[in-house]
Amino acid sequence: MSLGYVIKEGVAGFKRARLASFTSIFSLFIAVLLLGVLARVSFNVYQVANALKQSIDVEVFLVDLDERTTREIRGKLEEEKLVQSLSYISKDSAAAIFREEFGAGGESLADLKFLPASFRLKINSEASVSQIDSLVTRLEDYRGVEEVRFNQQLLEMLQSRFETVAMAGGGIGLLILLAAVILVFNTIRLTIYAKRGLIKAMKLVGATNGFIRRPFVVEGIIQGFVAGLAAILVMYLFFLFLLPEYIPQFGVLEWPFGRWYYLCGAMLFLSIFMGYLGSLWAARRFIKKTSVSDE
Incomplete structure (x- = not known):
């Protein structure tokens, strides 16, 4: 045709x-x-x-540890597949952040250095709530980890x-x-x-x-x-x-x-x-x- x-x-x-x-x-x-x-x-x-998901950090608070144990925990965190990047916040850095946020009224408390050292984790944006929850459970079992926090309700x-x-x-x-x-x-x-x-x-x-x-x-x-x-x-x-x-x-x-x-x-x-x-x-x-x- x-x-x-x-x-x-x-x-x-x-x-x-x-x-x-x-x-x-x-x-x-x-x-x-x-x-x-x-x-x-x-x-x-x-x-x-x-x-918005990328702005939700997972914070891993540590007990008082020596430098070697802190490096070991950092190495384990870097091996986690869901962790995109991380930053370490020492007790001095935490005190400085507290002082900056609360001004003169927080000077005396900041000097006590009562805030623990921590790792702040950026999580892969493709991760689901259940995957992050599972990650948090694993991190809580790490030796030297005192507490793990993340805004689960907002993510859900x-x-x-x-x-x-x-x-x-x-x-x-x-x-x-x-x-x-x-x-x-x-x-x-x-x-x-x-x-x-x-x-x-x-x-x-x-x-x-x-x-x-x-x-x-x-x-x-x-x-x-x-x-x-x-x-x-x-x-x-x-x-x-x-x-x-x-x-x-x-x-x-x-x-x-x-x-x-x-x-x-x-x-x-x-x-x-x-x-x-x-x-x-x-x-x-x-x-x-x-x-x-x-x-």
Whole structure:
């Protein structure tokens, strides 16, 4: 079959069902735009959650130890896979921090050097609450460790909120995808119905289902392509110019993988695929029914 014929017939489908085609393209546009915004916002929420998790330190307080035992504990801590980095705070340093935070009123207490030496651990941002809790339990068994502290409640809240957002976003995304594919399906169905006489004639002269189906599939792909380009344009202008104008903080947030074109390329591919899927589904179902009824 000529590629030119397939494309020509695919484009002609817009003229036969203009309102349905516009509705399908607009629906795909809204669906892909919403999914793009959802992906961008979810990525930024993930970034913020990771930044907050990185600000939660695990503090390992020590009893009075000699320098050799302190080095041994440091070596063990550095071997822990979840520990990204650590810093040692001596009793003198702890007293200096206390003096700085409490000012003149804390001078006399700071001079007593009652605060213990400690290690402050930066934990891998990918670590879950259960993994950190397990790490804390192990650290408490180290010889020379007096106490281990970390803000478990805050970390549990962050993880819970992010999981809720991810699940809600995934559910909404699936509903949007399904609705858009069904609208493309209905548009192609109407086009096939409008051409049922021509399909019957083509069947009578021996045309195969695949031959008849291809222009309809091309029509769905074109719808997806147009909708995807429109969604990318709006998405790009919205996040690059409009939103930072009113909420400057959004101007410093990153695009997924650091570049705008990765997400926008995925949006275009998804839109084309949805158009292809919906049109192929409709063409296979209704062209087959037409041939059966003609026999």
